[in-house]
Amino acid sequence: MIKCVVWDIDNTLLSGVYLESGAELPDADRQLTGVLHQLAARGILNALASRNPPEAAAYVRQQTGADFAAVECGWESKADAIARIAAGLSLAPDAIAFVDDDMLERAEVAARLPDVLVLTPDEAAEAPDWPQFSPAVITAEARRRSQLYAERRCRQAAAAQFGGSREDFLRRAGTRITIGPAGPGDLPRLHELSIRTHQLNSAGQPLTQAELSGLLAAPEYAMITVRLADDFGDDGLVGAAITTGNGASGGLAAPVPAVSLVVSVPLIMMSCRALGRGVLDALLAWLCRSAVADGAAELRIPCLISERNVPMRLALATAGLRAEPASVAADGRAVFSRPLTGELPRLPDWVTVE
Amino acid sequence: MSNEDVSAVADELRGMLAQVTGRPEVLGVPDGVRLFGAGVGLDSLAGALLLRQVQRRYGVDVAAEDLNLDALETLGTLAAFIAARCRGAS
Numbered sequence: 001m002i003k004c005v006v007w008d009i010d011n012t013l014l015s016g017v018y019l020e021s022g023a024e025l026p027d028a029d030r031q032l033t034g035v036l037h038q039l040a041a042r043g044i045l046n047a048l049a050s051r052n053p054p055e056a057a058a059y060v061r062q063q064t065g066a067d068f069a070a071v072e073c074g075w076e077s078k079a080d081a082i083a084r085i086a087a088g089l090s091l092a093p094d095a096i097a098f099v100d101d102d103m104l105e106r107a108e109v110a111a112r113l114p115d116v117l118v119l120t121p122d123e124a125a126e127a128p129d130w131p132q133f134s135p136a137v138i139t140a141e142a143r144r145r146s147q148l149y150a151e152r153r154c155r156q157a158a159a160a161q162f163g164g165s166r167e168d169f170l171r172r173a174g175t176r177i178t179i180g181p182a183g184p185g186d187l188p189r190l191h192e193l194s195i196r197t198h199q200l201n202s203a204g205q206p207l208t209q210a211e212l213s214g215l216l217a218a219p220e221y222a223m224i225t226v227r228l229a230d231d232f233g234d235d236g237l238v239g240a241a242i243t244t245g246n247g248a249s250g251g252l253a254a255p256v257p258a259v260s261l262v263v264s265v266p267l268i269m270m271s272c273r274a275l276g277r278g279v280l281d282a283l284l285a286w287l288c289r290s291a292v293a294d295g296a297a298e299l300r301i302p303c304l305i306s307e308r309n310v311p312m313r314l315a316l317a318t319a320g321l322r323a324e325p326a327s328v329a330a331d332g333r334a335v336f337s338r339p340l341t342g343e344l345p346r347l348p349d350w351v352t353v354e
Numbered sequence: 355m356s357n358e359d360v361s362a363v364a365d366e367l368r369g370m371l372a373q374v375t376g377r378p379e380v381l382g383v384p385d386g387v388r389l390f391g392a393g394v395g396l397d398s399l400a401g402a403l404l405l406r407q408v409q410r411r412y413g414v415d416v417a418a419e420d421l422n423l424d425a426l427e428t429l430g431t432l433a434a435f436i437a438a439r440c441r442g443a444s
Contacts, residue, residue, distance in 0.1 A: 311399050
């Protein structure tokens with residue numbers, strides 16, 4: 001699924017060359033302007049990579065009326081520009097498409113970033129009909145996505161200026177993490193997260209809305225949501241976990257049915273947009289503490305071992321979970337666990353539990 | 355493996371870390387400080403980016419070789435892990 005389209009400007013979004021047009025600047029390409037807005041309405045981000053001065057980007061923004069989540073203007077390699085855009089937005093290269101009329105630019109990007117989907121402007125005009133540009137569900141979070149990234153840019157700029165530690169910054173920014181039970185209204189967003197999350201997804205397989213609905217109704221499972229906001233903006237529902245065992249109530253409301261000594265977590269998923277803001281660490285700390293409150297002695301989190309979800313494994317290790325190297329199953333999963341004794345991961349005081 | 359090797363690797367790692375985090379102050383992080391949680395306070399994406407750089411520079415795939423990623427506890431443990439693998443290969 002494509003999450004961001006990186007556009008060239010000259011002879012792509014503009015029907016002409018910005019720097020060669022003299023007083024009469026070229027108009028925006030009408031068809032591609034339509035595509036920009038269509039994709040944005042589906043929650044797909046747009047970005048610019050152009051061999052032009054920054055004024056060209058401002059001109060394109062004004063002509064198309066579109067928001068751009070990232071802008072790279074300069075005379076260096078476009079593959080480097082796309083890599084910086086991907087890093088800035090925490091996106092993997094295979095979530096990015098690149099549109100350029102210049103065959104050499106397309107060839108350079110295709111060679112250096114083979115996972116990026118490289119398109120001509122003609123192909124991009126048809127892209128809205130393609131499955132990788134057509135998310136099945138479009139949630140409130142998706143419609144606000146380019147705004148969320150704009151807030152994120154402000155937050156990152158403030159963080160770069162801020163002299164203190166990351167924790168001090170999160171406190172100063174008024175970070176609010178809310179952990180609570182999922183409801184039926186959350187199902188479309190949970191389904192979307194299950195499709196879109198890869199770097200921070202323990203199960204590594206998407207769940208349909210019907211499957212999620214079944215899990216929500218099943219008494220032996222608890223579904224937990226994580227919401228994130230701060231003074232820069234409200235990111236909404238950014239993550240979730242499913243637990244089972246004697247934490248089936250998730251420590252929330254319902255009485256504990258039967259006492260077992262182990263709480264298992266078949267799924268943890270978190271939006272990459274939340275990375276760096278302590279949300280996954282907070283969720284893992286809460287899972288430990290809630291399992292303890294339910295009388296469990298051990299927390300188990302099966303995790304697919306893949307190249308893509310290394311950030312998930314790092315978070316598990318930081319929360320004190322370990323797996324036996326010999327225990328990696330044929331399906332590529334290993335069970336990470338930790339005893340719930342001794343020092344548990346700390347739950348910051350800006351986390352609210354509902 | 356000599357201590358000089360490990361310390362040279364650790365210095366290079368500090369440079370990579372400054373690059374992936376955009377935080378120049380990490381150039382001053384001592385070898386023994388924990389990278390995650392309290393300590394340097396890296397987020398897990400920065401850790402994954404660091405491992406990608408390590409693989410490109412040294413050809414050592416830490417994520418594939420170390421299931422629990424214990425090598426990433428500190429810059430010192432990561433440098434020792436890499437130095438041991440590089441020496442094993444040469």
